[in-house]
Amino acid sequence: MAEATETYKVGQHPDLPPPRSEVGVIGWVKYNLLSTPFNVIMTLLAIWFLWSIIPPIFEWAVLDSVWTAESRKACWAKMEVPEGAACWAFIKDRIGLFIYGFYPADLRWRVNLSFVLMVLAIVSVLYENMPGRKFGLWYAVAFPFITGWLLVGGLGLTHVDTDQFGGIMLTFIIGITGISFSLPIGILLALGRRSKLPVIRVLCVLIIEFIRGVPLIALLFIASTMLNYFLPPGTAFDLLLRVLIMVTVFSSAYIAEVIRGGLQGIPNGQYEAADSLGLTYTKAHLLIILPQALKISIPGIVNTFIGLYKDTTLVLIIGMLDPLGVGRASLADAVWAGLAREVYIFVAVFFFICCFSMSRYSLWLEKRLSTEN
Amino acid sequence: MAVISETIPGTRNSLTRLWNNQQARSVIIQILTVAIVFALLALILRNVVNNLEAIGKEFSFKFLMYPAAYDITFSPFIEYTSRSTHLRAAVVGILNTLLVAVCGIVLATVMGFLMGILRLSKNWLINRLVYCFLEFTRNVPVLLHILFIHGIIVTQLRPPRQAMNFADSFFLSNRGFFIPQPVWEPIAWIIAVVFIVSVTFVFFFRRWAKKVQDETGRVYPVFWISAGVIVGATAVAFIATGMPLSWSIPELRGFNFKGGLAIKPEFIALWLALSYYTSCFIAEIVRAGILAVSYGQTEAAAALGLTRNRTLQLIVIPQAIRVIIPPLASQYLNLTKNSSLAIAIGYMDVVATVGGITLMQTGKEMETMIIVLLTYLVISMVISGFMNWFNKKTALVER
Numbered sequence: 001m002a003e004a005t006e007t008y009k010v011g012q013h014p015d016l017p018p019p020r021s022e023v024g025v026i027g028w029v030k031y032n033l034l035s036t037p038f039n040v041i042m043t044l045l046a047i048w049f050l051w052s053i054i055p056p057i058f059e060w061a062v063l064d065s066v067w068t069a070e071s072r073k074a075c076w077a078k079m080e081v082p083e084g085a086a087c088w089a090f091i092k093d094r095i096g097l098f099i100y101g102f103y104p105a106d107l108r109w110r111v112n113l114s115f116v117l118m119v120l121a122i123v124s125v126l127y128e129n130m131p132g133r134k135f136g137l138w139y140a141v142a143f144p145f146i147t148g149w150l151l152v153g154g155l156g157l158t159h160v161d162t163d164q165f166g167g168i169m170l171t172f173i174i175g176i177t178g179i180s181f182s183l184p185i186g187i188l189l190a191l192g193r194r195s196k197l198p199v200i201r202v203l204c205v206l207i208i209e210f211i212r213g214v215p216l217i218a219l220l221f222i223a224s225t226m227l228n229y230f231l232p233p234g235t236a237f238d239l240l241l242r243v244l245i246m247v248t249v250f251s252s253a254y255i256a257e258v259i260r261g262g263l264q265g266i267p268n269g270q271y272e273a274a275d276s277l278g279l280t281y282t283k284a285h286l287l288i289i290l291p292q293a294l295k296i297s298i299p300g301i302v303n304t305f306i307g308l309y310k311d312t313t314l315v316l317i318i319g320m321l322d323p324l325g326v327g328r329a330s331l332a333d334a335v336w337a338g339l340a341r342e343v344y345i346f347v348a349v350f351f352f353i354c355c356f357s358m359s360r361y362s363l364w365l366e367k368r369l370s371t372e373n
Numbered sequence: 374m375a376v377i378s379e380t381i382p383g384t385r386n387s388l389t390r391l392w393n394n395q396q397a398r399s400v401i402i403q404i405l406t407v408a409i410v411f412a413l414l415a416l417i418l419r420n421v422v423n424n425l426e427a428i429g430k431e432f433s434f435k436f437l438m439y440p441a442a443y444d445i446t447f448s449p450f451i452e453y454t455s456r457s458t459h460l461r462a463a464v465v466g467i468l469n470t471l472l473v474a475v476c477g478i479v480l481a482t483v484m485g486f487l488m489g490i491l492r493l494s495k496n497w498l499i500n501r502l503v504y505c506f507l508e509f510t511r512n513v514p515v516l517l518h519i520l521f522i523h524g525i526i527v528t529q530l531r532p533p534r535q536a537m538n539f540a541d542s543f544f545l546s547n548r549g550f551f552i553p554q555p556v557w558e559p560i561a562w563i564i565a566v567v568f569i570v571s572v573t574f575v576f577f578f579r580r581w582a583k584k585v586q587d588e589t590g591r592v593y594p595v596f597w598i599s600a601g602v603i604v605g606a607t608a609v610a611f612i613a614t615g616m617p618l619s620w621s622i623p624e625l626r627g628f629n630f631k632g633g634l635a636i637k638p639e640f641i642a643l644w645l646a647l648s649y650y651t652s653c654f655i656a657e658i659v660r661a662g663i664l665a666v667s668y669g670q671t672e673a674a675a676a677l678g679l680t681r682n683r684t685l686q687l688i689v690i691p692q693a694i695r696v697i698i699p700p701l702a703s704q705y706l707n708l709t710k711n712s713s714l715a716i717a718i719g720y721m722d723v724v725a726t727v728g729g730i731t732l733m734q735t736g737k738e739m740e741t742m743i744i745v746l747l748t749y750l751v752i753s754m755v756i757s758g759f760m761n762w763f764n765k766k767t768a769l770v771e772r
Contacts, residue, residue, distance in 0.1 A: 042499050221742060310512075
């Protein structure tokens with residue numbers, strides 16, 4: 001009590017720390033969880049919800065789960081309550097199928113090598129500070145063709161039919177091809193849509209609006225059933241190639257719209273400045289307009305890429321075996337049937353990891369390229 | 374530019390001169406483009422004709438009149454049996470697509486706005502909880518959601534005999550959700566007419582009240598009067614016609630329910646999965662839209678003495694709506710197009726009927742795909758047309 005009676009001259013009172021109830025953990029809880037009666041109820045509800053959902057899921061997926069077993073019955077026999085926990089042994093048993101599809105087992109090193117090459121290509125595109133990045137970029141351009149040769153074979157390697165492709169590998173093939181080819185095509189379509197030449201503009205508008213107006217599954221059906229009618233008689237080409245073309249065309253239309261938004265965000269002064277410097281159309285766009293337009297359309301572009309990546313699952317409807325397709329096929333197997341939850345969760349987690357990292361990268365890139373202070 | 378290049382004399386030949394003339398160049402490029410496009414189209418058309426001839430098919434829509442000979446288990450709007458024509462099957466498919474699209478849009482909007490507002494909650498726990506749900510759902514393919522929900526309904530729910538029973542009239546089982554169906558007597562058309570008339574009256578009344586308020590400042594309790602007129606008039610008509618309504622309650626007969634309205638598991642799975650998947654995107658749009666209205670607007674409203682509700686209603690929401698509408702429209706389009714994934718779980722939408730079974734049976738790839746594509750193009754055009762109209766209506770009026 002001695003301090004309380006101490007007197008100070010006016011203006012000499014030392015700064016006191018804020019009351020303990022306003023800062024630190026207590027203050028945080030007070031302001032973020034319990035600020036009003038309504039908030040208290042919401043917090044209690046949320047805690048009750050978490051409490052009733054997390055422990056059972058954790059027990060199901062981790063504590064009680066079975067990792068080694070020969071069949072579903074063996075799996076359930078190992079549990080305290082049959083069907084009461086996850087049977088990850090199923091995923092473990094089929095992991096080869098989930099990754100490689102029906103790719104011949106003795107040739108899987110080629111897929112593994114492609115995965116390594118893919119990681120190298122992705123790293124050299126994404127990290128600017130990598131030593132020798134210029135070489136890395138040329139490599140990234142060559143990468144789809146190198147991998148294509150490696151996976152399909154020919155020229156000294158044993159040929160593998162593309163209908164044996166499947167699983168995660170197929171997702172990567174479709175996703176990466178779609179992403180890397182749809183960006184340049186999308187840019188061209190967007191520029192065409194903003195062209196001053198009416199014929200080109202109308203053509204691009206028609207293409208973009210047609211593709212955006214129909215679902216991908218209809219385009220995939222066209223690819224699988226009637227694309228051959230459009231080609232000279234006797235030419236039949238690979239289903240995977242047709243799917244790749246359709247997926248690329250589909251996402252280019254969306255990319256074009258995103259980039260058109262970016263182009264519209266560039267003030268006219270930039271075009272006029274480029275003109276007054278005497279730059280040609282190509283140079284003005286390559287040096288002045290596109291770098292700025294692409295920068296502001298990054299979030300949209302990445303969202304489109306994520307959408308494309310998720311849409312690769314649609315190929316299961318025309319009979320190709322992506323991870324979801326592999327999962328469905330495995331569920332039809334009498335030894336393991338009935339373990340749908342495990343399959344769906346495994347595939348969902350795979351897609352979540354890929355897509356979530358893409359969206360995080362886009363956030364990081366946006367921040368890094370931002371020129372605002 | 375054109376003038377300068379033309380006055381340069383001498384060494385260049387006329388072709389390069391033409392190319393350096395901007396106007397001439399643009400004409401040349403356009404003519405070339407048209408030529409290439411038409412050449413391509415002609416080539417494709419020729420290939421199509423040749424290919425069809427080679428396998429002895431002809432391009433015609435006559436098959437639409439033949440019996441379809443397959444069953445569609447879910448046709449809530451029109452009568453359909455396996456003896457109906459392919460045309461009828463197509464119409465059933467289109468109606469089913471529209472049904473799931475409309476229901477999905479409604480539920481997705483409600484859930485999306487709810488989650489978007491929860492995401493803005495100051496309560497950290499709620500905020501994070503919704504965020505986790507949104508991020509997880511958004512980053513997993515919609516097809517997986519559909520298959521997952523369908524799997525849950527088919528494998529986890531009990532068969533009809535042990536169906537979950539709510540008040541002896543709602544039953545949830547692995548054969549679907551069974552609810553009482555309203556059965557109207559023929560005289561009920563009077564009620565419908567009265568309802569429509571009262572809605573029309575309210576429409577004009579609101580316009581009149583707005584005009585009066587603008588001119589004289591007199592405010593009518595518009596909401597209560599409108600609600601009273603619509604509910605009151607309809608209720609009076611209902612009683613006056615002698616309550617021509619009875620309910621058909623689902624009953625367990627043998628292995629399944631009879632009577633009532635059966636909502637098939639395929640429809641429920643597709644509807645729920647599409648709705649909550651799309652609602653996650655809508656939630657982010659709503660959140661961004663509300664955040665886009667600067668806090669100064671709220672403070673200004675408070676300074677004018679508006680209550681919290683009036684601030685939301687008159688200041689924040691009208692401005693947020695402008696930001697929300699365009700991306701919302703594209704989410705609606707996405708939902709409609711994603712409804713084509715119905716085929717994966719056997720919901721008979723237009724892709725599954727015309728583009729699926731009819732195609733397999735008749736081998737008319739070209740014609741069936743044209744029907745499917747046209748259906749989606751028309752739906753897309755209607756939705757984007759409506760949203761453009763709505764957008765124009767709410768857009769900022771600038772001088």
